[in-house]
Amino acid sequence: MPVQLLRDVGLRVTRQRTAVLDALADRPEAVSAQELYTEFRNAGDSIGLSTVYRALESLDEAGLLDSFPREGEQVYRRCSPKHHHHLICIDCSRVEELEATLVEDWVASVSNVHDFEVTGHRADIYGRCIACAA
Amino acid sequence: MPVQLLRDVGLRVTRQRTAVLDALADRPEAVSAQELYTEFRNAGDSIGLSTVYRALESLDEAGLLDSFPREGEQVYRRCSPKHHHHLICIDCSRVEELEATLVEDWVASVSNVHDFEVTGHRADIYGRCIACAA
């Protein structure tokens, strides 16, 4: 339930934020603010474009969403709260979450060897999902 | 020598493309088209902004440059032709190239386990370089 999620991260529960979370629920592919805005409009939902941008931004900061750039725009999707990597379909934007011990090991080893204060990392795999590869 | 590089990838050798390659030579940090354009102007070099965009795009496609998004804009840097990953300073944009067998192993294992036609991957580590961490 979106309401509880919002409370948990200390954001006010508004119709708009709830709508955004609902729209992203169980959606495997990532979407941009523009796409989401268009969906709302087509569905007859009244939401401002800047509100969609602001909602996605706060939800992302709160850790409720993943976000990454795709072809010049930022895209978002619901994600599990624990650290993970991605398997991203370059055709349909469908995303699968991956855990990857190997990657964590790599990061640890690099931070040991280099004079570098590691603050984060990202590791994603691109390709075509079974549906799009056909 | 930029001239040879351009020939090798089948691009015409122009003053502008050569200038872009020169400007990127041995520069450890990544730069955007806008930044490069400003540098040229300040140096008295006459180059159009769209030309900088187009030069970076073709050089990137030719595999002579790495590129990744940074705060809403695309940034570029010279890179070695072989596959590698990055250690990126979030303060000064300095980039170090990494080879990572562990990452390659991970990608291979994922492509074996999932119904997914892998076309590429990317793995980068973010943090502060020794100079910026001070």
Place this chain on the structure above:
DNA sequence: GTTGTTGCAAAGAATTTGCAACATA
């Protein structure tokens, strides 16, 4: 009631495009 949120329209920023002039091969 206080404070955070929304919506709109305007502003901003990065990037792309049309097209005539021009440079490279």
Place this chain on the structure above:
DNA sequence: TATGTTGCAAATTCTTTGCAACAAC
């Protein structure tokens, strides 16, 4: 000479911001 490239200005697209009305707590 034929074709790829440049430069400029205009157009596009994504994103942010100011501010008054409004909703959540």
